[in-house]
Amino acid sequence: MPETRLLSDNLWAVCFKLLPNQLEGAPAPQRVHLSGTFNQWDETSLLMERGADGSWGARLELPEGEHLYKFILDGESWFPDPENPLSVDDPHHGKNSVLELGRLSGREQSFLVRDDLHWRAVSSPRRLEILEFLLSAAPCSTAELAEAMDVAADGLYHHIRILLKAGLVREVGEVCRANRTVPVFDVAARELRFQPDDDDRLPSLWRSLARRAERAIEHSGDTPHLDPLFSLGGEITWLNEERIEKVRTHLAHIKRLFAEGRQDRHGQLVLLAHLMTPVERTRTNSS
Secondary structure (H helix, E strand, C coil): CCEEEEEECCEEEEEEEECHHHCCCCCCCCCEEEEEHHHCCCCCCCECEECCCCCEEEEEEEECEEEEEEEEECCCEEECCCCCCCEEECCCCCEEEEEEEHHHHHCEEEEEECCHHHHHHHCCHHHHHHHHHHHHHCCECHHHHHHHHCCCHHHCHHHHHHHHHHCCEEEEEEEEECCEEEEEEEECEEEEEECCCCCCCHHHHHHHHHHHHHHHHHCCCCCHHHCCCCCCCCCCCCCCHHHHHHHHHHHHHHHHHHHHHHHHCCCCCCCCCCCCCCCCCCCCCCC
């Protein structure tokens, strides 16, 4: 895990380190580069220094927030940090290590939706959207979140209270805005998990997502199907474990692209809703 030290309100000194005995199954490298979101995944700009003990190190100054990274061995092999338990899927069937600085450091990897309070919180399309934007925009106040979502702040307070009560959102500090102190928020976890015996509730969650998609179509003009961005369809097929893993990896990459879009807000606002579920055929006589 990288060592971190606070330099100022929004700047951290971060020491990345890779020990030679951490590279199981890989030969000792002659050079190691550090690559991540902080240098747009450049493969050569951050050459790590080799210490007398054979370890490789690099020191950076990074702002508060989430940073993804990997080590590149001899310009060819990409390795996540073996000492960092936080990771997300990358688009190449592997993992990116995750470094969270500042108020984001309390995020859990997942949140188990297990009772009525939780289910009420995730049953609203707007609250699901708040969770998505907080993943990219947090830590932020309600006004800052509203600006990121391009909606009115007055319509968010009620939803944030429900998410706070359910534990899906947490208050992580305060900021001074217009001569008054207001709270700032973050998600409690990176992703939602559901209990195996909650199959009867999952359709209601999908209906919530479907309502959101219906509203997007209704508000997209008289002929949304003529827009080059518009796509509607369904696929059904047989997938083995290898193909299922490939689909999951592609979905993780798509989620990362959408997260980047929520951060820079360039281009057109787009909604993608998806459902992947096992299918059981029931053979019946046709009448």
